[in-house]
Amino acid sequence: MPAPDLVANVVVSGILTGLVYGLMALGLSVIFGVVRVVNFAHGEMMVIAMYAATVLFAALKLDPFLAMVPVAAAFFIFGYALQTALINPFITRPEHSQFMLLVAVAIILVNAMLMIFGPDARSVQVDYQLDSYQLGPILVDKARLLAAIAAVVAAAALFAFFRFTLTGKAIRACADNHLGARVVGLNVKHLYALTFGLGAACVAIAGCAMVLLVDVTPPLGPAYTLLAFVIVIVGGLGSMGGALLGGVLIGVSEALAGLFIAPSAKSMFSFGLLILVLLLRPQGLLGRRA
Amino acid sequence: MSRSSVALAVLAMVLALFPFFAGNYALSVATLILYFAYTGQAWNVMMGFAGQLSLGHALYVGVGAYAAGALFFYYGIGPWAGLWLAMALCVAFGLVIGFLAFRFGISGVYFALLTIAFAEFTRIGFDHLAFTGGPGGMFLRVAQRDTWDLANFRGPPLMYYYAMLALTAAAFAFCTWLLRSKAGYYWQAIREDEEAARALGINAFRWKLLAVAISAAMTAISGVFFAFYYNNLFPEQIFNISRSIEIILGPVIGGVGTLFGPVLGAAVLTLLSDGITEALAAFGLDIPGIKQVFYGVVLLGVVMFLPNGIWPAIARRLRL
Numbered sequence: 001m002p003a004p005d006l007v008a009n010v011v012v013s014g015i016l017t018g019l020v021y022g023l024m025a026l027g028l029s030v031i032f033g034v035v036r037v038v039n040f041a042h043g044e045m046m047v048i049a050m051y052a053a054t055v056l057f058a059a060l061k062l063d064p065f066l067a068m069v070p071v072a073a074a075f076f077i078f079g080y081a082l083q084t085a086l087i088n089p090f091i092t093r094p095e096h097s098q099f100m101l102l103v104a105v106a107i108i109l110v111n112a113m114l115m116i117f118g119p120d121a122r123s124v125q126v127d128y129q130l131d132s133y134q135l136g137p138i139l140v141d142k143a144r145l146l147a148a149i150a151a152v153v154a155a156a157a158l159f160a161f162f163r164f165t166l167t168g169k170a171i172r173a174c175a176d177n178h179l180g181a182r183v184v185g186l187n188v189k190h191l192y193a194l195t196f197g198l199g200a201a202c203v204a205i206a207g208c209a210m211v212l213l214v215d216v217t218p219p220l221g222p223a224y225t226l227l228a229f230v231i232v233i234v235g236g237l238g239s240m241g242g243a244l245l246g247g248v249l250i251g252v253s254e255a256l257a258g259l260f261i262a263p264s265a266k267s268m269f270s271f272g273l274l275i276l277v278l279l280l281r282p283q284g285l286l287g288r289r290a
Numbered sequence: 291m292s293r294s295s296v297a298l299a300v301l302a303m304v305l306a307l308f309p310f311f312a313g314n315y316a317l318s319v320a321t322l323i324l325y326f327a328y329t330g331q332a333w334n335v336m337m338g339f340a341g342q343l344s345l346g347h348a349l350y351v352g353v354g355a356y357a358a359g360a361l362f363f364y365y366g367i368g369p370w371a372g373l374w375l376a377m378a379l380c381v382a383f384g385l386v387i388g389f390l391a392f393r394f395g396i397s398g399v400y401f402a403l404l405t406i407a408f409a410e411f412t413r414i415g416f417d418h419l420a421f422t423g424g425p426g427g428m429f430l431r432v433a434q435r436d437t438w439d440l441a442n443f444r445g446p447p448l449m450y451y452y453a454m455l456a457l458t459a460a461a462f463a464f465c466t467w468l469l470r471s472k473a474g475y476y477w478q479a480i481r482e483d484e485e486a487a488r489a490l491g492i493n494a495f496r497w498k499l500l501a502v503a504i505s506a507a508m509t510a511i512s513g514v515f516f517a518f519y520y521n522n523l524f525p526e527q528i529f530n531i532s533r534s535i536e537i538i539l540g541p542v543i544g545g546v547g548t549l550f551g552p553v554l555g556a557a558v559l560t561l562l563s564d565g566i567t568e569a570l571a572a573f574g575l576d577i578p579g580i581k582q583v584f585y586g587v588v589l590l591g592v593v594m595f596l597p598n599g600i601w602p603a604i605a606r607r608l609r610l
Contacts, residue, residue, distance in 0.1 A: 038399055086594070093597060095398060096343050100542050100593045103535055107586035114579030218579075222531060226410060229403055237399075264425075268414035274407045279394050 002259055005137040010255045012138055016148035018251020020209045022244035023151035024224065025231035026158065027202030033238030034175040034195040037087055040102035043224025044109040045200060049075060049207025050216040051117055057124045064124055064208045065150060072204040079200025083193040091192070110221040121215035129212065147209035154205045155244055158198065162240070171195055175238075227267075230274045236287025245286060249273070294610040305455055309448055317447050323560045324454035325515065330540035330552030331461045332508035337538075338547035339465075339474060340501035341481030342388075343398070346405030348533035349412050350380045350506045354513020355523055356422050359430055362518075368442040369514050376510040383408075384506030388499045397484075406531060413529030427524040430517065443518045450519050457515070458553065461508060465549055468504070477501055481547075509537075543592050545599030554601045562588060 028042045039045075052071045056062040086105070090098050131142040162168040174181040174191050182188055214220075227250070232238075235246025250270050257269040277284065309317055329351065336342050357379050358372030387408050391401050417425045438445040443453070468474050476497045479487040488494050517523060527533070544555025566584045570576065596603055 038403075086590075089594070095402070096337065096538075096542060096546060097593065097597060099343070099345070099402070100539075101590065104586045104590040104593060107589065108583050111579035111582035111586065115577050115583065119578065226406065226531065229406070233400070233403055262418070265414060265418060268411060268418075271407045271411040271414070275404065275411065278396060278400060278404050278407070279390050282394060282396050282400055 007256075007259065008138055010259050011252055012140060013144060014252035014255030015248050016140070016144045016251075017213060017255070018248035019148040019151045019244065020206050020213070020247070021227065021231055021251050022235075022247020023155055023202055023209070024206035025228045025235070025247050026155055026240060026243040027199035027206070028228045029232045029235070029238055029240060029243040030158070030202070031196055031199040032232070033240075034171055035083070035087065035091070035192050037090070037098050038102070038229075039199070040099060040225060041106035041109055042203065042228045043226070044106045044113075044221035045075070045203045046207045046210070046224045046228075047113060047216060047218065047221040048109060049204040050211040050220075051113060051122070052204075053208040053211040054122045054124055054216060057126075063126060064211055065146065068150065068154075068205045068208040071208055072201040075200040075204035076197040078197075080193045080197035082200075083196035084189070087196065088189050088192060106221070106225065110218050113221070114218040117218070119217065121217045123215040124211050126212065143212040147212055150209050151206060152244075154202060155240070158202065159240060161198075167191075167194065227270070230270050233274055233284055234277045236284025239284060239286045239288070242284050242286035246284070293608075297608070297610060302459065309451055314447060317451050319560060319564055321447065321451045321454050321519075323557045324451070324458045325512065325519075326536070326540045326556035326560060327553040328454065328458045328461050329509060329512040329537050330544070330556055331458070331465055331549075332505050332512065333537050334541045334546065334552050335465065335468065335508065336501050336505035338541060338551075339469065339481065340477040340498055341484075342498060342501060343402040344405045344502075344505070344534075345402045345531070345538070346407075346409030346534050347505075347509055347537045348529050348531065349383065349405070349409040350509035351513040351516060351533065351537070352409075352412065352416070352523075352525070352528040353380050353383055354510030355517035355528055356416065356428070356513075357510075358514040359428055359517035359523055360422055362430055362442075363428060369518050370441070370443075373511065373514050376514050377507040380506040380510035380513070381503045383412075384502040385499060388502035392495050392498050406534070409529055409531065409534060413525050416525035416529065422523070422525075425525060427522055429523075430521040432521050450515075454515065457511065462549060462553070469549065473497060473500060539589070541599075543589070543599060545601035548599070548601050548605075550605070551599050551601040554604070555599065558600060 024042070024046055028039055031037065031039050049071055052074070053064045053067045056067040056070070057064060082105070086101060087098075090101050126143070128142050133140045133142065133145065162172055170181070170186050171191050171194065173184075174186060174188050174195075178188065181191075231246035231250050232243055233246075234249060235242025235244070250273070253269050253273060254266040257263075257266040261269070281287075305320075308320060312320065329347070333344065333347050336344050354376035357376040358369050361367040361372040361375060362369065387405065391397075391404055396404055416422060422428050435444070435446050438449050440449075443449075469478075476487070476492050479490070479492060480494050480497060484494050513528075516528070539559055540555035541552040542555065543551075543559060544553065545551030563581070563585060566581050570581055570584075592600065
């Protein structure tokens with residue numbers, strides 16, 4: 001039995017990592033909630049953001065927290081273009097057809113990363129990476145704490161956008177009633193593209209934060225796609241708060257499974273949780289019943 | 291005879307005589323095509339006929355392979371007996387997943403994600419199962435490969451080719467019959483509109499479970515073949531989600547719900563993948579990942595411009 005101090009430390013670090021996971025999953029959830037398409041290339045996009053942060057750091061010594069701005073802007077444009085060019089024509093097609101489209105996109109993205117960066121792991125070395133704060137018996141990594149704060153700030157900004165701006169309200173109207181939104185004259189395709197762009201920007205910020213916590217390799221892409229699925233289903237597909245809650249739950253359960261069972265079994269725990277939630281509460285913890 | 295049965299007879303003849311003209315390499319590619327054609331056909335029963343999207347069929351391949359493989363590895367029991375254990379286990383897995391999903395009203399995207407979750411769960415489970423070798427894998431004895439040992443399914447590549455050809459042909463015939471049976475019509479009704487089907491008195495729950503069971507049993511045989519053809523089994527490889535996607539690609543590219551789609555799709559994709567490898571080698575472009583990028587681009591093109599798959603477009607052209 002590990003000491004209580006150790007368990008507390010692991011839980012805190014799981015919560016912080018989980019918040020970054022949550023922001024990544026938030027992107028997926030927002031896209032599904034509005035466009036009703038499951039982004040099977042989500043983890044691959046996350047990995048691209050991570051590589052972008054390493055490149056900006058290597059070339060310009062740009063801190064990953066500053067790199068969030070240009071990377072998020074680029075991802076917003078990429079997401080907007082992807083939705084306009086590829087996904088909008090697929091909105092009315094059957095699910096397996098949409099799935100295939102995004103799988104093809106995912107295959108292209110992850111292997112393009114492999115071509116450009118090779119199979120070796122890359123990372124960012126900033127001078128505050130080894131710093132930590134002490135709170136009683138708990139040691140908090142500075143980089144992890146900052147990454148979690150960035151994730152929470154980005155999520156809060158997105159919440160505010162959907163809650164208070166006119167465009168945000170229009171997007172929610174599209175999600176609630178596609179036909180109604182068109183009847184009142186909303187440009188649904190443009191709003192869908194905006195949503196995908198915003199979802200992509202979430203992934204960009206999450207990726208820049210994540211690069212401080214783990215080394216990046218191309219195979220992380222499919223793994224993060226699965227992780228994002230698990231989180232949004234547990235939290236509630238389409239629910240924004242649910243994505244963050246799911247992220248924290250999965251972050252903590254991964255961390256605890258790593259401590260108590262075996263690090264390699266940690267995702268088995270997550271998938272087990274996913275199966276339970278799907279069966280007992282298919283709409284997710286914070287999701288609304290369809 | 292109708293045009294399509296003539297075409298089918300010609301195709302069967304060509305495939306039966308193929309080994310007499312082909313070298314070892316071509317034979318192994320053809321075996322792979324037939325493997326994907328057969329497995330795609332099995333997946334198609336669930337998705338194409340009954341409309342239940344499974345993204346976790348690697349689960350059944352893996353469980354089937356490990357069941358028959360372990361029997362052979364530990365007790366020397368050949369695949370003809372192992373086959374039944376493999377099918378029974380896969381049907382049990384399928385029924386549990388289907389029962390839970392359909393009982394709790396899970397469908398569409400959620401069902402697809404549930405099948406992924408079960409496959410991944412099992413993958414990691416096998417990683418920690420010492421009995422089957424864990425992540426280090428399980429290796430079947432490779433016997434000498436010159437003589438046909440049908441009892442233990444050991445022999446030259448030719449034997450595997452004909453075994454796969456027989457399986458694919460049997461699956462084709464079976465699916466043709468299924469689609470015209472009572473179950474086939476019920477499935478199609480459920481696929482098109484489950485509410486309406488239930489209103490007509492069809493017990494959707496039971497018929498969907500039947501589709502899952504048949505699909506799982508057929509896929510189990512793929513697993514047994516896999517085990518005895520490749521002789522080494524690793525959870526990371528066999529249960530990986532990319533294996534599940536590979537299984538689906540053929541029927542989706544060929545035409546979901548059609549009988550010939552999975553066969554055509556498997557041929558197109560396998561030849562495409564091999565063709566790209568050869569072409570890139572010829573141009574001296576040997577960068578890791580470049581092959582898959584080309585593959586992904588072609589896939590994207592087919593999905594975008596042939597939404598119903600290649601086969602319906604060809605069938606119209608040939609008036610089959």
